[in-house]
Amino acid sequence: MTIYAGTIVDTPGDPFTGDPAEALGETGALLVQHGVIRARGPLAALRAGHPDEPVVRLPDGMLVPGFIDTHVHFPQIRAIGGLGMPLLDWLERCALPEESKLAGQAYAREVAGEFLDGLLASGTTSALVFGSHFAPAMDELFAAASSRGLNLTSGLVLSDRILRPDLLNSPESALADSADLILRWHDRERLRYAVTPRFSLSASDDMLDVCAQLLGKGVWFTSHVNENVAEIATVAGLFPGARHYLDTYRRHGLVTERSVFAHNVHPDDAELDVLAEHGASVSHCPTSNCALGSGLFPLRRHVEHGVRVALGSDVGAGAGPFLPKEALQAYFIQQLLGAGGLPLTPVHLLYLATRAGARALGLDDRVGDFSVGKDFDAVWLNPAPGSVLAVNLKHASGTVDALARIFSLSTPADVAGVWIRGAERRVPR
Ligand SMILES: [Zn+2]
Numbered sequence: 001m002t003i004y005a006g007t008i009v010d011t012p013g014d015p016f017t018g019d020p021a022e023a024l025g026e027t028g029a030l031l032v033q034h035g036v037i038r039a040r041g042p043l044a045a046l047r048a049g050h051p052d053e054p055v056v057r058l059p060d061g062m063l064v065p066g067f068i069d070t071h072v073h074f075p076q077i078r079a080i081g082g083l084g085m086p087l088l089d090w091l092e093r094c095a096l097p098e099e100s101k102l103a104g105q106a107y108a109r110e111v112a113g114e115f116l117d118g119l120l121a122s123g124t125t126s127a128l129v130f131g132s133h134f135a136p137a138m139d140e141l142f143a144a145a146s147s148r149g150l151n152l153t154s155g156l157v158l159s160d161r162i163l164r165p166d167l168l169n170s171p172e173s174a175l176a177d178s179a180d181l182i183l184r185w186h187d188r189e190r191l192r193y194a195v196t197p198r199f200s201l202s203a204s205d206d207m208l209d210v211c212a213q214l215l216g217k218g219v220w221f222t223s224h225v226n227e228n229v230a231e232i233a234t235v236a237g238l239f240p241g242a243r244h245y246l247d248t249y250r251r252h253g254l255v256t257e258r259s260v261f262a263h264n265v266h267p268d269d270a271e272l273d274v275l276a277e278h279g280a281s282v283s284h285c286p287t288s289n290c291a292l293g294s295g296l297f298p299l300r301r302h303v304e305h306g307v308r309v310a311l312g313s314d315v316g317a318g319a320g321p322f323l324p325k326e327a328l329q330a331y332f333i334q335q336l337l338g339a340g341g342l343p344l345t346p347v348h349l350l351y352l353a354t355r356a357g358a359r360a361l362g363l364d365d366r367v368g369d370f371s372v373g374k375d376f377d378a379v380w381l382n383p384a385p386g387s388v389l390a391v392n393l394k395h396a397s398g399t400v401d402a403l404a405r406i407f408s409l410s411t412p413a414d415v416a417g418v419w420i421r422g423a424e425r426r427v428p429r
Contacts, residue, residue: 006058010369011351035421061382066125067323068357071262071283071312077115079316087228108137123379126151159202194220200248227263265295272305281360286329288314300342310360346403382416
């Protein structure tokens with residue numbers, strides 16, 4: 001057993017339902033055994049009960065739960081920073097040419113390592129990862145995640161039209177390759193499989209039928225929806241019988257409590273009702289929405305309809321895999337929406353970067369906060385002495401104020417330690 005002592009902060013409650021301050025948790029120490037939290041409380045109390053156990057002291061900064069990224073593209077880690085384009089141009093000019101290169105397995109192996117080390121260095125310990133169009137690249141990703149202990153849900157990306165030809169697969173090969181990957185990787189250690197049509201723009205009804213067959217195997221589902229107005233218009237033209245964009249998925253039984261849809265920047269009320277009714281989640285990707293000019297996310301409408309929302313970095317359209325940056329951008333967007341926005345407190349931001357993701361991914365019985373019985377997945381944010389963040393933390397008036405300074409100022413350089421199920425992971429620098 002090991003005792004971790006410091007300023008330990010989490011959100012065991014839900015700040016969107018009631019007083020945000022009451023959603024916050026804080027303790028001085030955690031007792032961890034075999035990677036699982038066995039007790040939380042003041043250091044003196046835990047030491048009194050376990051006087052012979054070693055104490056890891058984290059004297060400065062703050063220990064928070066490992067971040068949970070609910071939308072990030074593995075093949076795009078080398079394609080961040082393509083500014084100045086709307087979605088469909090950016091895909092064609094930046095993202096998809098890079099994604100094609102993952103046809104080479106050695107290339108995919110290198111990218112998988114860079115990608116997962118990038119998540120770890122950003123304090124991300126769980127992720128729903130948009131995969132590659134190539135099955136061997138998925139084997140590389142799952143193998144690399146397994147060796148790092150990351151909580152990873154991912155799957156082969158399926159498309160049978162409109163994209164460049166080398167990224168297309170037939171519904172038949174999609175079914176066979178996906179079933180094969182599910183057998184090899186789903187529910188193995190901390191890995192799970194997600195059926196992943198790129199978006200219905202590039203997936204025919206036959207392909208979406210295949211997705212439904214695969215979903216019957218008890219796996220997860222993820223895709224994109226309502227990101228950009230030109231995309232939405234194209235989808236409407238491709239599915240003249242659909243009531244709205246989300247209906248292209250719903251008609252195939254793909255909107256479920258195991259479904260996570262990225263973006264949803266431009267939903268109508270009927271779509272929000274369908275999401276809520278089926279218990280599906282939305283991954284809000286703030287820096288991506290801003291970089292591509294996709295729009296300002298209507299968080300208030302999601303919350304009012306009872307739709308679960310978590311955060312995604314959407315790398316490579318997003319500005320990097322560091323979730324606190326997404327949380328800050330989410331805050332900015334709600335400020336810009338004025339009366340239609342939902343003002344976010346620092347407690348909301350911590351919740352969105354951690355526990356909201358655990359709930360969206362059905363992992364909240366295992367990760368997302370530091371409750372007793374959960375895995376010790378944690379990130380220690382501790383800025384260099386004399387840095388602007390260190391100065392601000394020193395002058396913070398309390399925990400909530402300190403969180404505000406962290407979300408405003410922190411970068412991956414402040415990630416001083418990452419633990420996955422109690423094992424400290426070397427943070428690549
Ligand atoms: Zn995306």
